[in-house]
Amino acid sequence: MNKHIKNISKQFPQVIAPYCLALEKSVGAIIFHRKDNEVKFLLIQYPHGHWEFARGHVEENETELDTMYREIEEETGLKKESLTKIKDFREKIKFSYIAKGNEREERRKEKRCLAIRKTVVFYLVESKKDEIILSHEHTNFEWVSGKEAMKRLTFDNSKRIMKIAIDKIS
Numbered sequence: 001m002n003k004h005i006k007n008i009s010k011q012f013p014q015v016i017a018p019y020c021l022a023l024e025k026s027v028g029a030i031i032f033h034r035k036d037n038e039v040k041f042l043l044i045q046y047p048h049g050h051w052e053f054a055r056g057h058v059e060e061n062e063t064e065l066d067t068m069y070r071e072i073e074e075e076t077g078l079k080k081e082s083l084t085k086i087k088d089f090r091e092k093i094k095f096s097y098i099a100k101g102n103e104r105e106e107r108r109k110e111k112r113c114l115a116i117r118k119t120v121v122f123y124l125v126e127s128k129k130d131e132i133i134l135s136h137e138h139t140n141f142e143w144v145s146g147k148e149a150m151k152r153l154t155f156d157n158s159k160r161i162m163k164i165a166i167d168k169i170s
Contacts, residue, residue, distance in 0.1 A: 032169065041145070052153070
């Protein structure tokens with residue numbers, strides 16, 4: 001058994017034995033907008049209540065950037081033409097979880113793994129626009145300062161990436 005599977009099985013011992021482990025990749029963006037010499041970051045609220053960045057699964061034959069632009073448009077309504085990707089910013093986070101609720105039922109129906117090891121790649125993107133058309137996948141959005149984003153973000157991995165983004169823009 002390789003080292004990665006051993007670490008996951010320690011986290012999910014009762015789940016790994018009868019099920020499989022999905023290794024999944026998503027791509028997203030930390031989106032910011034400048035207005036009146038102020039930088040604001042876009043945070044999106046998910047149905048479970050957590051605040052995060054726009055992101056989603058890489059589809060077949062997509063590059064990371066294809067996924068990023070598609071997900072931004074699907075989740076926020078912002079089109080590629082109004083976005084500028086910031087050079088030299090590509091950060092990754094990794095986490096593991098067990099599917100719950102609707103995701104668990106969907107995965108069971110599709111005979112997909114319930115234990116997930118996710119890698120998410122984030123890019124930093126400046127938006128010329130601040131009008132958002134929120135997708136049905138989310139419950140709320142807000143443009144906030146970097147300081148407020150650090151308070152609002154739910155997960156430590158996201159806060160770490162946010163800090164890197166703030167430093168990059170400064």
